Every structure is written in C-alpha cells, then in structure tokens.
Amino acid sequence: MSQPNAMLALFLDGNLSFQLTREGFAGSKPRLMIQMHDTSSAATIIIPGYQPSMKGFSLAFALQGGLLDLFDAGSNSKIPVPSNNAQPGELVVRAGAPSQWFNLRFDPCEDFGQGPPEQVPVRFLPRPIKLNVFDEATAPPQFSLSLTPTNKICHLSGEPRFGFKLEFMSHINEVITVCLYKTPLRELHGLEDVAIVEDEGGEEVEWPWGIGCWEGPEPFPSDDNFEELKPGVPYKTTFWLDKFDTRTSTGGELESLQARTRYTGMVSDDLRSGFGNWRRGNKEKLLAGDVKEKEERWKSGSGCSAQSIIEVSDPFTFETAA
Known part of the structure; x- marks a missing residue:
C-alpha cells in the first residue's frame, strides 16, 4: 500500500x-x-x-x-x-x-x-x-550457547577481575570442526561483539572499539582459527573487562561502566553467529592437503548444514561497585 x-x-x-x-x-x-x-x-x-x-x-x-x-x-x-x-x-x-x-x-x-x-x-x-x-524429525542440528557474568558484582577497581564467561556446546552425535576466523572468538573489536549491555534506564553501554583492516586478498585461515568440538563437551572462554592500560592502549571496559549501577546483558548477534561455519569431522581430516583443497572443502555450501538451531541463554544481570 x-x-x-x-x-x-x-x-x-x-x-x-x-x-x-x-x-x-x-x-x-x-x-x-x-x-x-x-x-x-x-x-x-x-x-x-x-x-x-x-x-x-x-x-x-x-x-x-x-x-x-x-x-x-x-x-x-x-x-x-x-x-x-x-x-x-x-x-x-x-x-x-x-x-x-x-x-x-x-x-x-x-x-x-x-x-x-x-x-x-x-x-x-x-x-x-x-x-x-x-518439527523434531526434520529440525537442523542443535547447539547451545551460554553467556554469564563471572560474578554478581563488578568492581570497577579491577580486583577481583570480572568478565563474561562463554560456553558453547554441540549436540550433534559426532565430532565437528568450527571455523572461528573473523569472529569475536578470534578477532574481537569490542565487547559489543559479545554482549549488548544496558543500564536500568535502557541506555546501552558504549564499549571501547578497535578497528582492524587487511589489504589485498585474504589468505586461507591458519589452523589455530579452527576448533574441534566433541558432543556434549563445551568450548569455553572468558571475555574480561579491564581498566585502560596507557602503555598498550588496551582495555578501558571498566571505565565504560558507572559505579553502583545495575546492568542487564544479553548475547550479541555477532557472537551468536560466530559458530555458524562448521563441518562434520575432526581438524586433521578437514585441514589436510594444500590450500586449494582446504578452500574447496570449506567454501560456502560445501558440507555444513544449511542451518543450525542455537539455543541461547537468557539475559543476565550484574551490579557495579567502586
């Protein structure tokens, strides 16, 4: 209309x-x-x-x-x-x-x-x-993703350390290998790649942001950009919030938060989609051969399920203290 x-x-x-x-x-x-x-x-x-x-x-x-x-x-x-x-x-x-x-x-x-x-x-x-x-008989493979705070209280002093803990699990009944190249698991620009965090007024936290770039054709990812997942065994990592380091110009997440404030966080779309490129089989099999063979094996539509259903954890809360 x-x-x-x-x-x-x-x-x-x-x-x-x-x-x-x-x-x-x-x-x-x-x-x-x-x-x-x-x-x-x-x-x-x-x-x-x-x-x-x-x-x-x-x-x-x-x-x-x-x-x-x-x-x-x-x-x-x-x-x-x-x-x-x-x-x-x-x-x-x-x-x-x-x-x-x-x-x-x-x-x-x-x-x-x-x-x-x-x-x-x-x-x-x-x-x-x-x-x-x-329906249950025709559903794509299932995964689960959980993102939770390491503590209920985030101390803006940096001690004890505070972060967001990730667990990702495959429910497929065989070993799979996931390519994490150019995902927040290997190339993190800022915490908004991982979690959307808002204060009680609904205002979203603006995390420090870094920009990376690559000139020329991109090479095939190195082997350390691939993770092998076994059924029911979670992949775990923690995204830490740190004070700004003037020597390395890194961190600064804690300065983005206000003291004595309650925050709500949820999984970002970037993190949720970070496990979307996977193949059935182990790393040794899927990364064998020369670069051309690997590229053929990992090109779009060459072996992974067209879709996979990811069950994501509920939003979480935490509070800040000086």
Whole structure:
C-alpha cells in the first residue's frame, strides 16, 4: 500500500528458523523499523505488540493484534491467528527522528492463540520476514550457547577481575570442526561483539572499539582459527573487562561502566553467529592437503548444514561497585 504523503513508514527485516517447543533459532532476529518522515510534528503510535517496558515488540502479540499477517509461503494463503485482548502499547516518535529498529521478541514455545484515536498516513514497505518451522524429525542440528557474568558484582577497581564467561556446546552425535576466523572468538573489536549491555534506564553501554583492516586478498585461515568440538563437551572462554592500560592502549571496559549501577546483558548477534561455519569431522581430516583443497572443502555450501538451531541463554544481570 503506497501513501505518497506518509508521515511514517514501517519496514520488516529478518529470516528466522526454529523448532517447535525449543527456544533456539537460526537466522537473524525479526526486526521492525519505523521511519519518521514528518520533520515538524511528533507522533504517538498506539500499536499492537509494542511493549514499552521491554522497549520492543512481541511477535505473537503483533500477529494477534493485527499489526502483522501470517502467510503460508507455499500456497500464499493467509493463516488465521486468534486475536487477544492485550493492550496495545504507545510508542512516541519524535519529529524528524532517525530510523529506529526494534527486535520482534519471539518465544517458539508460545501459542499464537483498537485502532488509534486519529488515523495518520503510514507507508508499509513490502518486504516480509520469513519463518521456517521444523518439527523434531526434520529440525537442523542443535547447539547451545551460554553467556554469564563471572560474578554478581563488578568492581570497577579491577580486583577481583570480572568478565563474561562463554560456553558453547554441540549436540550433534559426532565430532565437528568450527571455523572461528573473523569472529569475536578470534578477532574481537569490542565487547559489543559479545554482549549488548544496558543500564536500568535502557541506555546501552558504549564499549571501547578497535578497528582492524587487511589489504589485498585474504589468505586461507591458519589452523589455530579452527576448533574441534566433541558432543556434549563445551568450548569455553572468558571475555574480561579491564581498566585502560596507557602503555598498550588496551582495555578501558571498566571505565565504560558507572559505579553502583545495575546492568542487564544479553548475547550479541555477532557472537551468536560466530559458530555458524562448521563441518562434520575432526581438524586433521578437514585441514589436510594444500590450500586449494582446504578452500574447496570449506567454501560456502560445501558440507555444513544449511542451518543450525542455537539455543541461547537468557539475559543476565550484574551490579557495579567502586
């Protein structure tokens, strides 16, 4: 539907796959973008699915409230979704505000079971999000990823040391090898590659950031960029928060936090996707031969599952002290 004088535009993005009754998913989180075209007036949108307390949208409520429609991709037929009586949330959009992205929160265990006082012209950009649903028999391989703080209290003095502890586990019944090249596990630019951390007011922490670059064609990754994972044996590492080191110009994460503050953290999309390039077999087999043989073995689509479902740990909290 085109609205030439639209005050707002709504845009969807994402490609999500999941297995019923499990919390893990594959692909990218569905997101809703709101573009504000009016530079003279603000707008308060009364919109189904928006939850002000979470500063985000519930995909189930958005479907039940009529903000989104659900279609069968094969037949292009609309799938009826029972409505509910959830109160639509109010979202204030400033005049001339930049585009805002909102994650559409989705719980695969959920069952999908009033208009605003004044209508304003809204443009709906025609780009659907895709949901692929698997049953237990057809679901892709499963992984689990856990990110937790090393302590409940982060001392900004640096002692005792504080960090985010990662555990990643494969539930495939054979050995696999994961390529970690250019992921936060081998090339960390900043902690936002690992965790999204917000204070109680919802303001995101801005971590120190480093930029790396490579000129010319990239060589095939060295063997130490590959990790072998056995079934049920977790890969573990810790991302430490340190004070700024003037000698090496590294660290500075602790200076990004405020004392006596409670923070909430969650796994970043970059970390979650960092284990996506894997093959069945051990390192010795998969890294045998010359560079050309390795490149052929590891090129896109040459052996790993097209998708894998990753079950991610819940958001965590910690507090700071001087």
